Amino acid sequence: MITTITIFIPLLGAILISLVRGDERTARYTALGIAAVPLLLATYIYFAHGSNLAGAANLSQDLTWIAPLDIGYRVGLDGLGFGMFFLTSLLTLIAVVASWDIRERLSTYFALLFVAQTGMLGVFASNDLVLFYIFFELTLIPMYLLVGIWGDENRRPAAIKFFIYTFLGSTAMLAGFLALGVLGGTFSIPELRGGGGLGTTAQIAIAAPILFGLLVKVPAVPLHNWLLDVYVSSPISTNVVLSGIMPKLGTFGIIFIAIPLLPEGVAPFLPWVAALGVVNIIYGAFVAFLQPDLKALIAYSSIGTLGFILVGAAATNAVGYNGAVLQQVTHGIYSAMLFIIVGIIAAKTGTRQIAELGGLAARMPWATGFLALGAMAAMGLPFLAVFASEFMSIMGGYEAFPVQGALAALGIILSAMYFLYMLSRVMFGPIVNPAYESITDANPVEMAAITPLAALLLILGIFPALLIGIQQPAVEAVLAAIGGG
């Protein structure tokens, strides 16, 4: 019941905020109030049931919807989804705080953000294939409009490109889901674990469209065409959600549905999924290095580090799977944080071109410090959150696919290369533009958006067990169901 309430509070909030009349201030405070509720509930769930998510009766619901086909309203939280469930509620709140660059039609903006939030929370808590798909698609129109209405001048083609690509993927995925449910005799995700009694050929035929759809959503590199325009055109607060959560709908689908439900079907594809992960890591790093635009650099860095999730998940061993589940969360924290800081820098200096920036450290010590922290986390430095998850993904990946694992490790060096280059160009050295003498550091609101993420990077860096502890039983259950180990 708590899960259902948490999922649908943003939807009610969306209706509420479109009805509220008032000035900008009212809209912002109402949105803050609405966004705080799911975060409080998710925090409560962590402390009350974190030790035993799967056993907590009041977290799950199972209501019959379409009896003959065994489709139901089934929600529940387990260790695989909880991290992202929590992060979704956190990042939405951060997105509300970071919405300072949105001036027009503010309450509509928040309403769309909250509809998307319901979809995202729902995906991470679904235990039914049809419900999963409905929530998955519920995010599509709001994200399209968020980018399309409030993005920069390139927003219209970017938004429709995003829409067409992901819709193509998700429709293919839907066909796979429906075939799986029909042949398996149920749409319940936990009951279908291990293959649902399907033969190898059927599993492969079904796994192919499902993997395709999910990999477009991630995006895995040959399917990533839509991403750059969308990331670069979005307003900052939309970026927080776009890079922090949306790719995880894809990776979570692989971790929670494709691999556990179709173990024999995905088996022939897994080496390729790991290889795509490596391509993401290396391609992302090299292309990031070439970007003249700071935001594009972060976007490609984000594509790159998503690759570790694919490598770790494809390994299907305890270390790799745990690493992949954790990397979803850590990637979300660091990429959201970097996009916010880049947004602040761009707003203050009026440019995002790396060549035009330089010497900002003297004028913006806090922003610089946080940018450095985020970049170091992204490089995978120890005692920062990404380290543990990347390391585990690589370890697991190496064990299952030595070549892919070894190449993935290369990614850490490459990311250090372009991040250090970026930091040195943007932050250090002499001030290149006299106009930068007068810029100020991040203001309190901006700090409020960054600080929680920075704190989480440190906390999860030092105590990764806070999350690994709750995801471990779920990972073991998956591996037991698919007969791996």
Next chain:
Amino acid sequence: MPVTGAAIIGLLPEIIASVFMFVVLLGGVFAGERNSGIVGGLAVLGTLATFASAAVLLAIGFEGTFFGESYAVDNFALFFKLIVSGTAFFTVIAATRFAGSTGDAPEYMTLILAVVLGAMLLASMRDLFGLFLALELATIPSYALVAFDRSRRESAEGGMKYLVTGVIASSVLLYGLVLIYGVAGSANLTQVAEAFSGELTPVGLVGIGLMVSGFAFKLSAAPFHFWTPDAYQGAPTSAAAFLSVAPKAATFAVLLRILVEGLPGATATWTSIIAVIAILTMFVGNLSALRQRNVRRMLAFSSVAHSGYILVAFAAIQGGGQETGVQAILIYSAAYAVMNLGAFFAIDLVGEDAKSFNGLFKTQPALALCMGAFMAALVGIPPFSGFFGKAWVILAGAQSGSVLVYAAVGALVINSVISLPYYFGIVRNMFLEEPVSGGTAPKDDGGVRFSVYALAILTTIFILFFGLLVTLTGASGLL
């Protein structure tokens, strides 16, 4: 063939519709030219009463066949009667202002009620010649409806094209029916089923082919679809909206009844023919719609494409997909009725040029949200109604176990993506573009507005009564 009391109860929706048909026509005579409101009110009352009577029959589980098994009142027929009378209800509300402006409101409303009567008879017919008569009763008034707007040249042109192609289609259909009758020696579907249980004779095959082609004309399936854009562009908006939904749903119903009750022995033949037609129809409809700048023409081609989607469900009625296939057709027809009707009505409020939708979200946010819901539903994005139609077609396809149907389902998936740019072109214009100056909406458009809002709500909350719909269609009485 005695007319029993049960027959009168079973025919109540049809009786009510015919009574109101005359009442509206006569009411117009007595009310005079200026009182289109009274005529509209009578028509609204008539459709509502028809809807209510069909709903009551469905609720009490009324079943029976009458007139020597040639007329069946079962859940299946009643379901389609609900769709027909429900869409007619919203149509007459939306049409009142237009009908009043022509000065011929009683005639317009009478024609709509005549189509309602024909379509409802169609859904129940189990007799080859009876169904032909019912089909003509639904079609002939629709020629007049298309050509009704004398102030626009396109209306007469569209009506003429519709008439000529429609007559050819009727003769092809009739020829097919006659050949089937010749093979079976009876026009009753029960006897037809017996005659067609063995191996298919060449005459029988030609008969099935001609009949399916004739229906393909009526359903605007490719390659017999070319009358559709002209007819819908010429027709008054309310007529185009109504004709794209109600008679079409009833035609799907009767085709389904002939195929499932009359020709189960020839399933392999007709599923293959229909699968090919379906694939062709989807591609032709969507690829043509992509090029349209006129929203009316775009929706006309979109209705061609949606006929294709429904035909995929027909092709899936084999193997394990029989029950789900029939269900999918019922669900899709209901889902399509609410979304397509609403999308057409919105043209009356905004304009038929795609550009007239520019910036609608800023000028009329509620209307923009409604149109957005219709467009998303037509693409098939959950939680809107169209998604459930498409999902059930895919489900039926997955159960059918036929490679040709798998190909058709694959084509459906591809076509959903192809359709995205033109539906969301409207959404982009409404939400992302700046409003164009001028083009104020006419004032007394309350009826259209009511219909659009109500249909948008139905499209959006379809998910809530979907479970009920599945239960209802699961016990459709067919099969």
